[in-house]
Amino acid sequence: MPIEVDVAICGGGLAGLTLARQLKLQLPQVSVAVLDKLQRPLPQAAFKVGEAVTEAAAYYLAETLQLRDYLARAHCYKLGFRFFFGDAQGPFHERPEFGLSKFPAVSSYTLDRGILENDLRQFNEEAGVVMLEGCAVEGVELSKDGGRHQVHYRRGKVGEDESVQARWVVDATGRRRLLQGHLGMSRSPGKNCSAVWFRLKGRVDVCDLVPREMSRWHDRVADDNRYYSVNHLMGRGYWVWIIPLSSGHTSVGIVALEDIHPFAGFNTRQQSMRWLERHEPALSAYIAGREVLDFRCMRRYSRSSRKVFSADRWACVGDAAVFADPFYAPAADLIALGNLFTAEMIRLDLDGKLTEATVRHYDQSVLSLNDMLTRNIQVAYPLMGNAVVMASKVIWDTAAGWSLLSPQIFNSVLLDPENSKRVRRAKGSYFFLTLRMQELFTQWGARSLGRASFEFVDFLQIPLLLDLRKRNLRGGKTVEELVEDHRES
Ligand SMILES: Cc1cc2nc3c(=O)[nH]c(=O)nc-3n(C[C@H](O)[C@H](O)[C@H](O)COP(=O)(O)OP(=O)(O)OC[C@H]3O[C@@H](n4cnc5c(N)ncnc54)[C@H](O)[C@@H]3O)c2cc1C
Structure with a gap:
């Protein structure tokens, strides 16, 4: 027998899990199922990319989703963004530094995605969300006559075909972009920006790149707390991130414009270490010999769409909708915005008040914002040094x-x-x-x-x-x- 729910969310990553939580908090009468091909326990640290959130996304997580105490307990407070410009070949303390000197009043966080997604799955289950883990969605049949949509999935590798029937279908399958592919809506705007990232065992603290006796440098940030910033080492055509994770490990990534830094120069673990040796020698020397927990890469990552919401009761959120350039970590902002719009469309629909005009307004808001963010950031790669x-x-x-x-x-x-x-x-x-x-x-x-x-x-x-x-x-x-x-x- 197919499961029947009001909302089927395909994909239980950051976007899908947070949307499910929001729906259960704001519309408790709505039944929700989340399908994800991955099963708990999800790995800590060496899991997904996307570990820094802005103040706006932090507000969505902490207040709208009522996770403030949880975030304080299980993740790290973020000491803002921090940028080190200038000559990477010279002494590190001589690089112009742009960042905060103390923790600000409005919080933001760095997230260990494995810890977060394990916990959100559990919170959702406790809130009554049907969590279908280890279930790969194979197709979606959108109803054309106002009836329920059908989501077809397979449980495990050799399981039977099963289905969920739902009034609303939300695609939150990340880069799989199930509905965008199915409906031919996907666009790939932006420049040839690509990224690699890896998690290093233990703490990587930029303060260790400057001798302790350089006390003026250390003292200009309260308690020498730069470790808790989302640190960026900047050079022409690239930025390198260093992000602390609450699991005690550190995320490091290289993001570059291919016109200046060809992808083949950093697209494997070995090549990326060589690339760091050449462009960021201080960091390279500091992390040499550290245990590398994983290595991932993504070429030409920007994604957009022609349509992400429909009055025919489907929506795409997270990377399944759009993906702007990650320089200012806007992805979780776009997830928050997409989820706020989707929950509101579902509420209006259940009240019989959803209009085409509202859907169009939300659709245009997400698409124009994403395109503007991508354009504004990607023109800047040649200026980054x-x-x-x-x-x-x-x-x-x-x-x-x-x-x-x-x-x-x-x-x-x-x-x-x-x-x-x-x-x-x-x-x-x-x-x-x-x-x-x-x-x-x-x-x-x-x-x-x-x-x-x-x-x-x-x-x-x-x-x-x-x-x-x-x-x-x-x-x-x-x-x-x-x-x-x-x-x-
Ligand atoms: C280089 C880089 C740096 C980034 N840095 C940041 C950052 O600092 N801050 C930030 O906010 N974001 C950042 N991001 C973006 C962030 O990684 C994504 O926006 C975010 O992970 C998207 O969440 P999601 O839930 O849409 O997708 P995902 O987290 O990928 O979740 C999708 C889920 O769908 C499941 N799935 C896929 N296909 C199927 C299927 N057929 N059936 C069932 N389940 C399926 C997957 O198992 C997965 O759990 C960065 C991205 C890149 C590329």
């Missing part, structure tokens, strides 16, 4: 993110398309301004000799950013307050 240009861009992009995207995740009043349009009108010419600013950074980067520099910038000492952070990174505002905030920013 230029400390002053890139730091200026990060300041601009942070201000824009805290003014535009973050308020949408912090304030559910913006789920209403009319409210959202009012706020959008208030931000008026932002779209054209940001295009011009990105052009300015590109031209500045092309003409700059890269000689200007700085020692250390704590970006929360910049009054504009401090003000935006205080004003915009909080929830529960009325639409009038949001309009006013947008006018002021």
